[in-house]
Amino acid sequence: MDLPTRPTSVVECDARVLDSAPVGRRYHRLVVAPEHPLPAVRPGQFFHLLCRDATGGPYLRRPMSVWRARGDGELGFLLHVTGRGTAALATLRPGDVLPIVGPLGEGFRLDPAWRRILILARGVGLATLAPLAEAAAAGGCAVDAVLSAKAAADLMAEEFVGTSRTEVFPVLDEDGTSDLPTVEALLRQRFAEARPDAVFTCGSNRLLLLLQRLSAEHGIPGQVALEQQMACGLGMCFCCVRPIRGEDGTLENLRVCTEGPVFDLAKAVSW
Ligand SMILES: Cc1cc2nc3c(=O)[nH]c(=O)nc-3n(C[C@H](O)[C@H](O)[C@H](O)COP(=O)(O)OP(=O)(O)OC[C@H]3O[C@@H](n4cnc5c(N)ncnc54)[C@H](O)[C@@H]3O)c2cc1C
Ligand code: FES
Known part of the structure; x- marks a missing residue:
C-alpha cells in the first residue's frame, strides 16, 4: 500500500x-x-x-x-x-x-495590501483575535482594537497586545461604556478618523450584529470567528453546523470546525 x-x-x-x-x-x-x-x-x-x-x-x-x-x-x-x-x-x-x-479550521484572511484593521472583541473572544493583531502588526498594518469586558480587571489588554503595537480602546460594563450606543459612537469615530481596510470580531452576538450593520453601511469587508459546541472537530459528525448565508442569500448549514470558525462577517447569522 x-x-x-x-x-x-x-x-x-x-x-x-x-x-x-x-x-x-x-x-x-x-x-x-x-x-x-x-x-x-x-x-x-x-x-x-x-x-x-x-x-x-x-x-x-x-x-x-x-x-x-x-x-x-x-x-x-x-x-x-x-x-x-x-x-x-x-x-x-x-x-x-x-x-x-x-x-x-479556517483562520482569518489578511490582505497584505491592508494598511489598517479594526478589531472588536468581547471577553475571551480576544484570545481568538490576539494572533491576528500580531500578524497584522508584523506585516506593517496598524491595528485598532476595541476590547469589551465586564470590568477593567477582566480586560486582558496586555494578553491581547503581546508584541504588537495595537492601540486599545477599552469599553467596560462597570462604567457603562460597553453599551451598544456608546460602542457604535466609538466605531463611527474610528471609521471617520482612521478608516480601517477590514474589520474583525469574536465573542459577542450583539457586537457581531453592530459590526455587521456598520461594515455594510461603510462598505468595509469583515470577518467573524464563530463558536459552536463540537464533537469530532474534524468535519465528520456535523454537530457544529451553523446557518451561513450563501452568495444568493439562502441559508446553508456549514461546519464551524471545518468551513469555519472564521466566516465572512456579512454572511454570518446571529444566534
Ligand atoms: C473554535 C472555537 C474556539 C474557542 N476558543 C475558546 C478560547 O480561546 N477560550 C475559551 O475560553 N473558550 C473558547 N471556546 C469555547 C470553549 O470551547 C467552551 O467554553 C468549552 O468547550 C466548554 O467546555 P466545558 O466542558 O468547560 O463546559 P460545558 O459543560 O461543555 O459547557 C458549559 C457551558 O458553555 C456552553 N458551551 C460549551 N461549548 C461551547 C461553545 N463551543 N460555544 C459556545 N458555548 C459553549 C454550554 O452550552 C454550557 O452552557 C471556543 C470554542 C470554539 C468552537
Ligand atoms: S465537530 Fe464534528 S463536524 Fe464539526
Whole structure:
C-alpha cells in the first residue's frame, strides 16, 4: 500500500504544560510545548484539547483558539472556565501532559495590501483575535482594537497586545461604556478618523450584529470567528453546523470546525 508522502497539516500528539496560571478574575492562561513539530498555525485556528478530570472525563475534546503560537514550538491558550472540560484544563500544572489535535479550521484572511484593521472583541473572544493583531502588526498594518469586558480587571489588554503595537480602546460594563450606543459612537469615530481596510470580531452576538450593520453601511469587508459546541472537530459528525448565508442569500448549514470558525462577517447569522 502506498503511504501518503505529503506532510499532514493536522497533528495529534501530547504537549507538555509549561505554564498554567490565572489571568485576572475570570480567565486562565495555559502554555504548552507540543512533543511533535507543528505545521504553521494561522490566526483564528484552534486546537481540540483532551480534558481529563479526576474521573477521567469529559469524553469529548474541547475546542480552544490559539492565543499564542511561537516559532520555538510554544502554544498558548486563554480559557474562560465555564464547565467540566475547561475546569479540568485549569487544574493542569507545569510538567503535566495535555493531548492535543490541531491546528484545525479556517483562520482569518489578511490582505497584505491592508494598511489598517479594526478589531472588536468581547471577553475571551480576544484570545481568538490576539494572533491576528500580531500578524497584522508584523506585516506593517496598524491595528485598532476595541476590547469589551465586564470590568477593567477582566480586560486582558496586555494578553491581547503581546508584541504588537495595537492601540486599545477599552469599553467596560462597570462604567457603562460597553453599551451598544456608546460602542457604535466609538466605531463611527474610528471609521471617520482612521478608516480601517477590514474589520474583525469574536465573542459577542450583539457586537457581531453592530459590526455587521456598520461594515455594510461603510462598505468595509469583515470577518467573524464563530463558536459552536463540537464533537469530532474534524468535519465528520456535523454537530457544529451553523446557518451561513450563501452568495444568493439562502441559508446553508456549514461546519464551524471545518468551513469555519472564521466566516465572512456579512454572511454570518446571529444566534
Ligand atoms: C473554535 C472555537 C474556539 C474557542 N476558543 C475558546 C478560547 O480561546 N477560550 C475559551 O475560553 N473558550 C473558547 N471556546 C469555547 C470553549 O470551547 C467552551 O467554553 C468549552 O468547550 C466548554 O467546555 P466545558 O466542558 O468547560 O463546559 P460545558 O459543560 O461543555 O459547557 C458549559 C457551558 O458553555 C456552553 N458551551 C460549551 N461549548 C461551547 C461553545 N463551543 N460555544 C459556545 N458555548 C459553549 C454550554 O452550552 C454550557 O452552557 C471556543 C470554542 C470554539 C468552537
Ligand atoms: S465537530 Fe464534528 S463536524 Fe464539526
